[in-house]
Amino acid sequence: MLAWFAAHSKLIDQIGINALLALSLSISLRSGQLALAQAAFMGIAAYVGAIGAVEAHWNLPLSLVIGSLCAAIAAALLALPLGRLRGVFLAIATIGFGEIARIVEINVKATGGAEGYANIPNDANTAWIYGTLGITGALILIFERSRAALAIAATREDESAARGVGIDVTAVRFGALVAGAALAGCAGVLYAHANYFITPSDFGFARMEQILVGCVIGGVTSSLGAVIGAAVMTILPESVRFLADYREVSTGAILLAIVLFAPDGIAGLWQRRA
């Protein structure tokens, strides 16, 4: 058991981080926003936390707080011009933001450019990652019973009717985007501190796609589904190594199968009702 754990600890850590990322995306999806900048928020926090740790000797908690705060601020600034966008237009604009973030990370000195940023203290162990995941899960469970969760769900279902019952839709959308970014930021800092070095391509579109597919597998708005989906998306590429260069096809094939046969995701298979 212990030997198995030791042999797979890297994978187990990755599952935890990807689960945090899937949860962070599901927060904005719950409000009906297809905002695909999660990988960028992750990257911003990862670099801030890593640079702080290397240059200013921040400990991990401080990196987590400042890193996720910077991701949240980035989301807040992004929400202002993007507030009017919906659906696929929001998706495209946020993907564009992700590309901008990646290109900035490649070109500024502080991040070490395309070569990556190295010597990050390797202190985000399994306990840190799953501790963060546990706290996040508990907060989400509490949140799901709150009035704010109902406001988010109503906003997703019908913005106009939500306004009609007194819900400040603009504030709800803003809050969901910023909260999701802060959580993606946590995941980013943990990612940086679980690997010795990071590069801008760690936070590119492929990462965003992996997070999104994990969410879709899990059922978009279900927290448990998001965690399970993230686990599937982490384990799957490892278990199909025999496919060699065609490995990435498996991501697309899974996505297609889910959309065709279980549009509500894994969560929908046991939640389905009249």
Add this chain to the structure above:
Amino acid sequence: MAASGVNAEALVAENVTVRYAGVTALDDASLRVEPGAIVGLIGPNGAGKTTLINAITGVVRPTSGTIALGTKRLDRLPAHRVARAGIARTYQNVRLFARLDVADNVRAGAFARSGTLSDSEIVTLLERTGTTERDLRRRAGALPYGEQRRLEVARALAARPATLLLDEPAAGMNPAETIVLGRTIASVASSGVGILLVEHDMSLVAAICTSVVVLNFGRVIATGTPQEIARDPAVIEAYLGT
């Protein structure tokens, strides 16, 4: 603090004009809904009835004119603030939160007064509106059409509004259901809520409205009791066409 059925404030719209690109949907229209009154708003298709409800609720901004509830001006407020000021509505095309359950739909209505509702209070609202569904966990979108319309009224009442705006609530209902709806509306009004009722079913209007406002091409062409309106030559002409 929140608006309740008993605070005696009239909804007053004065000289409201709404222009969409090219179309004048509402032209200098005025009306008044006193607490406890049921004001019918009728007129041919495209007369501007829904536009007036949208203007009152902050969905569209009037080009000119004023709208107020008591002393509180509504016409520059965003829609969610209008709801919080004590205006609740239903929609011509039902707009429930389709994938949320019955209980959450009603509960969402209470946002307007920052309130919460227990399951028994939700059942009371369902009973009051004649909604027969008792499975609170059922998805709203899965209900039969008539039930959806009644659930929408229950959601609106959850706000305990000062004024309730109903956009063709009887549409698609059979005569028996319409009679039940009429009783619901009358009982809500008798608790002090002012009601603006947009309706094509003239027997319902005649049965429960205290006064009627007639719109045609965005203009108010007549105001009076249901009996006066039925005899009004301008109204007859508007409905029969020229």
